[in-house]
Amino acid sequence: MAEWLTLCASAELPPGQREVFGVNGRWIAVFNVGGVIYAIEDLCSHDGNVLAFDFEDRPSKLIGYEIECPRHGARFDIRDGRVTRRPAEVNVTAFEARIADGSVQIRI
Numbered sequence: 001m002a003e004w005l006t007l008c009a010s011a012e013l014p015p016g017q018r019e020v021f022g023v024n025g026r027w028i029a030v031f032n033v034g035g036v037i038y039a040i041e042d043l044c045s046h047d048g049n050v051l052a053f054d055f056e057d058r059p060s061k062l063i064g065y066e067i068e069c070p071r072h073g074a075r076f077d078i079r080d081g082r083v084t085r086r087p088a089e090v091n092v093t094a095f096e097a098r099i100a101d102g103s104v105q106i107r108i
């Protein structure tokens, strides 16, 4: 059964910020948009590489709730992992996320 896992203190991920965490052998990109936390696997399904930041650690574009891959421009909705723009065709995994007891948590 999936359990809530604490990633960091909520103060470490204020609105407008993102961070990537290693969890159980996967990289999880966690976003705070207006005080609400969203989490997706940090993996563009087009090439199987990172999504939330580029290779030089610059944040990828976040347009509304869509994260844009820095390589070929595919977009994914961070609320559910759904592909919203090609060339990617496969959704990425999204995780339940929340702020509870002053911590950022995901269910995994």
Ligand code: FES
Pocket (backbone or CB within 6 Å): 044, 045, 046, 047, 048, 069, 070, 071, 072, 073, 074, 086, 087, 088
């Ligand atoms: S590697 Fe992400 S769109 Fe091509």
